[in-house]
Amino acid sequence: MDLRFPIMRYDHTMPLLEGRVEIPGWTIKPERTPAMITGDVESLRRGDFGLCDLNTGYWPQAIEEGWELIGLPLFIKRKPVYQYLFVSNAIQKPSDLEGKTIATNFYPTGITTLLQGLLTERHGVDPSKLSWLANGESKVFPRYDAPQTVTIADERKNPWDRLLDGEVDAIISDISDGDAWIALESSPDVHRLFDYMAEDRKLFEETGMYTPMHLIVMSAKLDRENPGLARSIYGAFEEAKDLAYQDILNDRSGFGVLYLRERFVEQTNDWGDPWKYGVAANRDVTETFARYNANQGLTKRHMAVEEIFAKETLDT
Numbered sequence: 001m002d003l004r005f006p007i008m009r010y011d012h013t014m015p016l017l018e019g020r021v022e023i024p025g026w027t028i029k030p031e032r033t034p035a036m037i038t039g040d041v042e043s044l045r046r047g048d049f050g051l052c053d054l055n056t057g058y059w060p061q062a063i064e065e066g067w068e069l070i071g072l073p074l075f076i077k078r079k080p081v082y083q084y085l086f087v088s089n090a091i092q093k094p095s096d097l098e099g100k101t102i103a104t105n106f107y108p109t110g111i112t113t114l115l116q117g118l119l120t121e122r123h124g125v126d127p128s129k130l131s132w133l134a135n136g137e138s139k140v141f142p143r144y145d146a147p148q149t150v151t152i153a154d155e156r157k158n159p160w161d162r163l164l165d166g167e168v169d170a171i172i173s174d175i176s177d178g179d180a181w182i183a184l185e186s187s188p189d190v191h192r193l194f195d196y197m198a199e200d201r202k203l204f205e206e207t208g209m210y211t212p213m214h215l216i217v218m219s220a221k222l223d224r225e226n227p228g229l230a231r232s233i234y235g236a237f238e239e240a241k242d243l244a245y246q247d248i249l250n251d252r253s254g255f256g257v258l259y260l261r262e263r264f265v266e267q268t269n270d271w272g273d274p275w276k277y278g279v280a281a282n283r284d285v286t287e288t289f290a291r292y293n294a295n296q297g298l299t300k301r302h303m304a305v306e307e308i309f310a311k312e313t314l315d316t
Contacts, residue, residue: 001026004050006033006216010076011253012275015240023236026229035214037062038106039139044069047221051233053077054217056110060293060303061141068220070310072230073279073286074237077214081115082196082203086163086184087170089191094119097193098129100169103159107134107150108298110213115172116148117292118203127296133168135159146297160184209285210274223310230310238277278316279309 003026007017015021017030033049034041037058043049047068059071091097097119104112112132119125128147135156143150159171160180164187175181184190203209216237223230247253248264257263267274276282286305294302306314 002029002050003027004033005030006051006053007031008053008076011248012241012244013076013237015243016236020243021236021240023229023232026232036106036109037138037140038136044217047219049219050222051219052217053214055214056212056289057106057108057113058138058141059215059217060290060299060308061138063308064299064303065141069217070220070223070230071308072216072218072234072237073282073309073313073316074216074234074277075212075214075275075282075285076216076237077212078210078274079111079213080196080200081111081118081211081213082194082199083192084111084175085115085170085172085193085196086160086190087193088163088166089189091169091193094123094125094193097170098126099131101131101133102170102172103133103162103168104171104173105135105159107132107137108296109174110211111174112172113292113296113298114211114289116296117288120295122203133162141298143297144300148296163190204271204274207284207288209288210271212282212285212289218310223312228312230312231316234277234313234316241275241277279305279314280316 003023005016005028007030016028033052034044035053035055037044044052044062045067052069053076062069063071087097091100116127116130120127130148132148132150133153134150135153137150137152158180159168159173160175160183162168163171164183200210216233218230218233244253245264248261251261279286283305286308290299290303290305290308293299
């Protein structure tokens with residue numbers, strides 16, 4: 001049978017798209033899938049899809065609201081979230097953010113949820129004193145008793161341009177624009193609030209968290225109709241990751257990065273595997289993320305890990 005499968009250009013998922021790893025009994029049919037849920041996505045709501053590469057910012061909410069999808073413990077995209085906080089020079093410490101305006105593209109996302117939670121729990125920032133200016137927000141999932149203020153901008157403008165033009169005090173937003181990185185990192189008027197590499201390392205050492213941005217979700221309808229499929233998919237992703245890692249160690253991939261094999265060995269010695277799959281390896285991170293969702297009014301309550309992952313993967 002055909003399995004609708006997201007097109008993902010991550011090195012650790014490519015063996016699946018290349019046909020080097022198979023899911024027994026199924027034929028992978030690559031297609032583009034929506035990573036964001038800013039409006040109604042009928043296919044995800046009704047479960048008329050196979051797998052989706054979804055931003056974590058919509059995962060617990062969708063399940064709580066009854067959408068026909070379920071998470072797999074496959075956090076396929078992780079980013080060091082502290083790198084996305086740029087501030088004006090008037091802000092020198094986390095508490096200076098209180099009473100200020102933070103621009104973002106969309107609210108919520110994995111980045112806004114995780115970094116806001118970290119600022120609150122690890123750096124003592126009062127979320128009720130944060131004001132957000134967003135270009136857009138999810139129009140399908142409600143917010144419950146949210147402590148922070150979120151305003152939708154009348155005119156769409158890149159968050160980094162708002163900061164550079166002095167319209168806002170800070171940004172917390174994904175940046176997938178090379179020119180934007182250059183403008184922010186070269187401007188004398190703004191700076192990163194954190195030495196993000198050092199802060200990310202400290203977070204990992206103290207909590208084991210390397211912040212997840214996307215995960216694989218599957219159709220809950222497909223899961224119910226095909227016992228064993230969720231576990232087979234999980235196993236295939238593990239095999240693909242192992243193959244991708246072996247390609248690097250064999251010096252067969254990633255030649256856009258000098259000394260990639262050596263850097264990979266250093267990373268493994270220092271971090272282990274930051275892209276760990278499985279419920280056990282990600283339980284603390286998942287519980288933290290679920291808590292942040294509840295604290296920020298994105299879900300009605302702190303959802304349990306067992307509610308948001310497919311049952312057949314709970315022992316991974």
